[in-house]
Amino acid sequence: MYQMGEKIKFALYGSSHGPYVGCILEGLPAGMKVNLESVSKYISLRKPQSGIGTGRKEDDIPEFVSGLHNGITDGNPIDIRIANKNIRSSDYSEYNYKPRPGHADLPAVAKGIDVVGGGPFSGRLTAAVVAGGSVARQFVKQKNIEISAFTRSIGSVKDVKERTFRDSLASEIYATRACSSFLDVDMREEIETAAEMGDSVGGVTECIVTGLPIGFGGIRFNALDSEIARAMFGIPACKGIEFGKGFALSEMKGSESNDQYCYKNGIKTLTNNLGGLVGGMSDGAPLVFRCAFKPTPSISRIQSTVDLRTDETTEIQISGRHDPCIVPRVAVVVESMTALVIADQIGRGY
Numbered sequence: 569m570y571q572m573g574e575k576i577k578f579a580l581y582g583s584s585h586g587p588y589v590g591c592i593l594e595g596l597p598a599g600m601k602v603n604l605e606s607v608s609k610y611i612s613l614r615k616p617q618s619g620i621g622t623g624r625k626e627d628d629i630p631e632f633v634s635g636l637h638n639g640i641t642d643g644n645p646i647d648i649r650i651a652n653k654n655i656r657s658s659d660y661s662e663y664n665y666k667p668r669p670g671h672a673d674l675p676a677v678a679k680g681i682d683v684v685g686g687g688p689f690s691g692r693l694t695a696a697v698v699a700g701g702s703v704a705r706q707f708v709k710q711k712n713i714e715i716s717a718f719t720r721s722i723g724s725v726k727d728v729k730e731r732t733f734r735d736s737l738a739s740e741i742y743a744t745r746a747c748s749s750f751l752d753v754d755m756r757e758e759i760e761t762a763a764e765m766g767d768s769v770g771g772v773t774e775c776i777v778t779g780l781p782i783g784f785g786g787i788r789f790n791a792l793d794s795e796i797a798r799a800m801f802g803i804p805a806c807k808g809i810e811f812g813k814g815f816a817l818s819e820m821k822g823s824e825s826n827d828q829y830c831y832k833n834g835i836k837t838l839t840n841n842l843g844g845l846v847g848g849m850s851d852g853a854p855l856v857f858r859c860a861f862k863p864t865p866s867i868s869r870i871q872s873t874v875d876l877r878t879d880e881t882t883e884i885q886i887s888g889r890h891d892p893c894i895v896p897r898v899a900v901v902v903e904s905m906t907a908l909v910i911a912d913q914i915g916r917g918y
């Protein structure tokens with residue numbers, strides 16, 4: 569099992585080509601009503617969309633094995649599992665000796681891990697992340713904390729507008745999780761063009777969190793940004809994260825980057841360059857961060873690899889069902905991970 573959290577703990581289990589993927593969420597108070605329709609809604613947002621996602625379609629029906637009684641938490645760990653029904657392990661048979669460039673096969677095999685189905689590195693496990701994260705999201709919403717993510721860019725198509733929490737929520741109706749229908753069309757085309765050429769594209773997901781009170785968040789290694797960054801790197805294919813203006817802050821003057829304060833029905837910031845965090849704690853402005861996701865490694869173009877049986881350079885052409893871009897599916901995964909981190913920080917009294 570792969571675990572995170574101290575008070576509200578989250579563990580992932582299962583594998584892409586085993587009977588289930590699942591999660592255990594421990595530490596939520598007894599007596600909390602869980603809206604199961606909401607959990608299913610978020611699980612659906614992770615499903616691949618025709619033409620721009622993998623051909624592997626799953627029902628993804630969450631089964632609450634323990635921790636819920638008549639839809640109310642009973643104080644036991646919440647165990648949610650999701651059956652894998654659409655498995656084709658033959659697609660993966662050669663990766664244990666011919667590792668896919670860009671995927672985790674080579675180091676995984678060196679560790680003695682079977683990479684059928686992508687092993688523990690498969691994006692499939694994020695179905696369970698969304699299941700558990702959607703319950704955690706309901707817990708944090710009780711504190712008026714809300715989380716939404718959208719697609720900032722896919723390949724060369726970039727959304728250059730400032731986006732509000734409301735804009736981000738609106739992305740839920742678009743397959744690419746773009747904030748507008750125009751961007752949705754362009755981003756879809758970018759993915760389809762790459763796929764037609766046997767290639768893949770990456771992109772950037774932006775997440776906005778509202779309702780964090782001033783001072784919320786741990787300190788140093790427990791800081792909200794530290795723990796969010798750690799959680800985001802637990803999402804396969806995440807290669808970078810920046811808070812607020814992130815790397816661009818390094819080129820600004822202090823007079824430009826500081827978010828100055830004013831009093832207007834409470835303490836407010838005049839700008840939000842720092843993404844709502846100072847010292848790893850909330851300054852009351854929306855928390856804003858962006859994650860960069862690399863292009864999907866499994867592409868159908870011929871690539872150079874090695875045959876681990878003979879120690880010779882050889883070629884690989886990957887067939888099977890893969891996402892030409894994971895960004896449309898990953899927005900809800902980012903939201904779910906964020907909910908799990910914030911829930912745990914609430915549990916720890918931050």
Ligand SMILES: Cc1cc2nc3c(=O)[nH]c(=O)nc-3n(C[C@H](O)[C@H](O)[C@H](O)COP(=O)(O)O)c2cc1C
Binds near residue numbers: 672692806897901
């Ligand atoms: C939702 C989701 C779906 C994914 N689908 C695929 C896929 O279809 N094919 C693939 O090669 N990688 C896919 N990935 C990415 C790989 O899991 C990831 O690149 C691999 O585990 C190597 O890890 P790294 O990219 O973090 O180094 C997916 C990731 C996520 C989050």
